Amino acid sequence: MKIPPFTLERQYSEIGHDIENAVLNVLQKGQYIGGYEIAKFEDSFASLIGVTDVISCNSGTDALVLALRAFDIGHGDEVITPSFSFFATAEAISLVGANPVFVDINPDTFLLNINQIESRINSRTKAIIPVHLFGNAVDMTKLKLIAKKHNLKIIEDCAQATGSMWGSNNVGSIGDIGCFSFFPTKNLGCAGDGGAVTTSDQSLAQKIRELAVHGSPKRYSHNHIGYNTRLDVIQAAILNVKIKSIKKWIKARQKIADNYIQLIDKNALLRLPQTNSELSCNTWNQFVIKVQNENFSNTKNYLELFETDVIKNKTSRNFLKSELLKIGINTIIYYPIPIHAQLAYKDKFFDKDLLLNTEKVCTEVLSLPMFPEITFEEQLHISENLNLILKKYDQIAQISA
Ligand SMILES: Cc1ncc(COP(=O)(O)O)c(C=O)c1O
Structure with missing residues (x-):
């Protein structure tokens, strides 16, 4: 599929x-x-x-x-x-x-x-x-x-x-x-x-x-x-x-988000997206999970970090993304590089130490398929495979630890 x-x-x-x-x-x-x-x-x-x-x-x-x-x-x-x-x-x-x-x-x-x-x-x-x-x-x-x-x-x-x-x-x-x-x-x-x-x-x-x-x-x-x-x-x-x-499509997005939350298993590596507060009515333009990157360190230049950890597929997020892709499930990374680390701003100074969460999250986020017409069967297929891959990754990590 x-x-x-x-x-x-x-x-x-x-x-x-x-x-x-x-x-x-x-x-x-x-x-x-x-x-x-x-x-x-x-x-x-x-x-x-x-x-x-x-x-x-x-x-x-x-x-x-x-x-x-x-x-x-x-x-x-x-x-x-x-x-x-x-x-x-x-x-x-x-x-x-x-x-x-x-x-x-x-x-x-x-x-x-x-x-x-x-x-x-x-x-x-x-x-x-x-x-x-x-x-x-x-x-x-x-x-x-x-x-x-x-x-x-x-x-x-x-x-x-x-x-x-x-x-x-x-x-x-x-x-x-x-x-x-x-x-x-x-x-x-x-x-x-x-x-x-x-x-x-x-x-x-x-x-x-x-x-x-x-x-x-x-x-x-x-x-x-x-x-x-x-x-x-x-x-x-x-x-x-x-x-x-628009109202029908927003309701569909909300239902899809609820389904993912029900279908995805708890895993120490994984964080599901959190709505800001009960006051926030979330329309789920994206459903963005986080796959923990315990090895994250912001001591490196960010682009260097991106080269070594992200492009070379060393994060558990990238492992999950590529495993899902192998079975036809395409996901997107919103966003792989923070704005302050973009080349366009290379001549500006930004205090990276104040932006730690931003830098870390860019190595962890993964957007699952999200559009109002996605079917429950497709969501089930995505979630079951995601659960299996993360379990497998967890076991590999335990063996190599
Ligand atoms: C958060 C945010 N701001 C601004 C924009 C810019 O919108 P547009 O692509 O219509 O210029 C986008 C578009 O992706 C966005 O996601």
Whole structure:
């Protein structure tokens, strides 16, 4: 049985006909920039998230850049964020000329360690970007208290968390601004790139709308140096079809996560993903297990560590990944290298000692196949094999000890 880590083929066989009709309709009507489909999607997404304004744009990365620019964050400013995220979170900060300041994560939830934030704040700090990673919501109650105390803005990175909630509020409606991605693998994905900014501050919304279209409040007037970052109308039409199923797909993801939790055996090597708190309604964009790396040491240069331990397959995580692959079960590592250790940041100094959990977790994480249409039989096959492989690995480790 071959199982992909993610596929859209099954979803397409269910709703493909509606998508084709929606795309054909756009092509026939000839409204290729802005117009009905965009306005309809922005309205539906605003109701889903619980905000007054949605500004659609070309990607989640652009959404983050627009949010930072909306607060005039730029050269010399600092923005606090985790290093365990997709690169775009920090990249957006650097793109506007500011500097990312990384805090470590809680190794059980993979979310930023809120207790580290205050020690990283100084007069240059302007904002915090929490990442609701893998669909697991950050503690927004604590975070808002810190932001208020230090007069900082909160830009929520909700790229992986459409539909996730903290308490009774959707992520993306709790901080000052929310940033979403509609990359195909996200909870709500289009057929290419797409993104959106959410806010309930109307003057911010107006500025973001201008920034997204050449800094222009009306044709041929330009208030800012902006961007050309619009959601494509064909993508909006596809999202208008797909948004109707979002609640059903989230329920399916939650059921799949529950199944994995039931089916995977306890093993000293293994840690199952933990939802942040009872207040966090997790939408499980990914189901990420950890396979312990007892030999981890951060004394080495990280890239050297990556070369020796990860690429050369010395971790129990990599053993599990390759054994699963041998029997057709494909998994993914989100993320193998922390952002602060990327070559792109080789000229910046980051205090690695403050980022120990981030570095260790990158050698331990493994995302199991997760998409709303995966069957129970497939999950059973994955879990039974995973249980067997880890048991075998445990025995090998005991013999060689
Ligand atoms: C946490 C996070 N932030 C930002 C982004 C960027 O979104 P996009 O790929 O739409 O630019 C992603 C996309 O993978 C992401 O996972």
